[in-house]
Amino acid sequence: QLSAKAGVRLNGSTVMINGVTGTLGDGAFNGWASVDLASKPLVKLDLDFQKLAVATSRSTNSSAQPWSSATIDLNGLNYIDVQARISAAELNIGDGRFAPAAIDVALASGVLKAQVANIGAYDGNANGDLTIDASTATPTFAMRADLTGVRALPVLRSLADFDKLDGKMQAKIAVKSTGNSQRAIMSNMAGTVFVVFQDGSI
Numbered sequence: 001q002l003s004a005k006a007g008v009r010l011n012g013s014t015v016m017i018n019g020v021t022g023t024l025g026d027g028a029f030n031g032w033a034s035v036d037l038a039s040k041p042l043v044k045l046d047l048d049f050q051k052l053a054v055a056t057s058r059s060t061n062s063s064a065q066p067w068s069s070a071t072i073d074l075n076g077l078n079y080i081d082v083q084a085r086i087s088a089a090e091l092n093i094g095d096g097r098f099a100p101a102a103i104d105v106a107l108a109s110g111v112l113k114a115q116v117a118n119i120g121a122y123d124g125n126a127n128g129d130l131t132i133d134a135s136t137a138t139p140t141f142a143m144r145a146d147l148t149g150v151r152a153l154p155v156l157r158s159l160a161d162f163d164k165l166d167g168k169m170q171a172k173i174a175v176k177s178t179g180n181s182q183r184a185i186m187s188n189m190a191g192t193v194f195v196v197f198q199d200g201s202i
Contacts, residue, residue: 001025006033013038020047027051027090042081049088052101067183074134074180082107096158097122110135124149124168141185142176152197167200 004022008015017033031047084105091101101119105112115129128145147155153166175191178184 004029024049025051025053027053027088040079040081043084045082045084045086047084047086049086049091051090051092052086052088053092055094067181067186069181069183071180072139072182074132074139077107077112077132077134078110080107081109082112091119094158097154098126121147122150122154124151126150128173138178138180140176140178143173145171145173147171152200165197165200165202167197170196170198 002022002024004020006020007018009018010016013036015035015037017035019030020032021028021030023029027050029047029049029052031045033043033045033047036042036044082105085102086105087100087102089100091098099120102116104115104117107113110133112132112134113129114131117127119126124147126145126147128143131140131142133140148170150169150171151166152169153163155169156162156165172194173191175189175193177186177189179186179188
């Protein structure tokens with residue numbers, strides 16, 4: 001459930017949305033936004049949440065489900081530009097718990113870049129970025145992640161339902177791909193993954 005209020009005024013071709021306050025679920029948030037309508041809309045947004053929860057769904061028999069060949073349409077990313085920062089004292093994504101967390105997002109000319117830095121994750125921290133280039137007919141994707149000192153068991157359990165290994169984990173991930181469907185993206189994926197477990201148990 002979402003409730004919010006703000007002050008809105010027009011300054012030339014820019015819509016100013018100031019003093020944004022409200023609640024999302026059981027967490028309060030505040031911030032500001034603006035929309036420049038001079039040409040292609042430019043949205044600027046800064047929101048800070050006390051607690052932000054994002055629900056996810058997972059198939060109970062995911063290994064039997066093939067990657068979909070349905071087309072993923074990202075063309076809408078070419079019609080708007082965005083500069084945003086979303087921060088939260090506590091961020092919950094499915095079973096994942098991250099605190100504190102801040103995500104910087106930039107969208108320009110069909111290229112979306114999202115970056116996180118020093119997010120508290122499972123007794124360690126995480127850094128990474130994701131780039132989606134939808135400016136061409138076939139989108140390209142690139143992801144980089146660096147996990148340091150995180151506890152392996154809750155990470156592996158939440159991501160892959162794997163609960164046989166625990167310990168301190170360090171991981172570096174750098175992958176890229178192209179495609180306009182789940183199957184194409186997974187088939188074209190290339191890159192490197194480096195993982196080290198220390199002081200652990202099976």
